[in-house]
Amino acid sequence: MIVFDLICRDGSHQFEGWFGSSDDYEKQLAAGLIDCPSCGSSAIEKAVMAPNVGVKGNQRTSLPPASSSNRENIEPAQSGVPMTDQSLATTVSIPAEYQELIGKLAKAQTKMLEQSKWVGSDFPEQARAIHYGEKDATPIHGTASADDVTELQDEGIDIMPLPLPVTPPKAQN
Template structure:
């Protein structure tokens, strides 16, 4: 996953968006799926960003270990890179993100990871071919649109999820 700082052209609102890749952002933006959370405008563009590049591992001293917060945001299994504009996050926002992450983790404990089979599994549950159960996985924008056209309720997760097999 990659996080972009985004700016709303209509109101100048700044916010973050998580995407699978830069191409994923471009496709979602072209389809009008990227909206400003403040005013709802779909006229959104990426802010200029600099990569968060740490010092080389052979130059790290024992007095300056890698931050566990930095490590949490890297998803090497998915080819992601941590990005930042080096703007400090206000403590109240960090507290909200932490609470959201805990709530999502609790919800996912009760849900089964189905990976890329999500659209097929969701259909099987919807049409009664499989016992109803909470599931989560991945789906393309087109697959989500098809599910919604069929009347199947789906919801994106607010924070990225590392597939179970990619976790340590």
């Protein structure tokens, strides 16, 4: 299975799509079988996304430096075998400039989130309370559904998605 972040060109709604392979995605898109769950539009395209690879708690959390030997010996991952950060490094060729860019983006996001409070699924309510002056203005981050995001934007509440996935504090090792 492969998961793509998809976006509807008509309403800019973002959502996930699960497919058997990249080829399955292309075939379904060409046949008009992929629709936006928010507005029903079939004008769909892949959104920019960062890789989301789960790592077991007892393994390293950083990728080893890219080497030319990694790039020369790329083998596709076997179906059904979970990928670790080590297998990712040997199965996916990520150009050095992209690794550097993602690393800088991750550092910037980490620095930004140090000043922000995780509020989880309570994000829409907390954002409203801050916007309407019921709570002191303080940076927060959390989760919100596509409908919540639309409602917050309709109310004039400034929010933005984080560029990289965030692991909730209670889910971290």
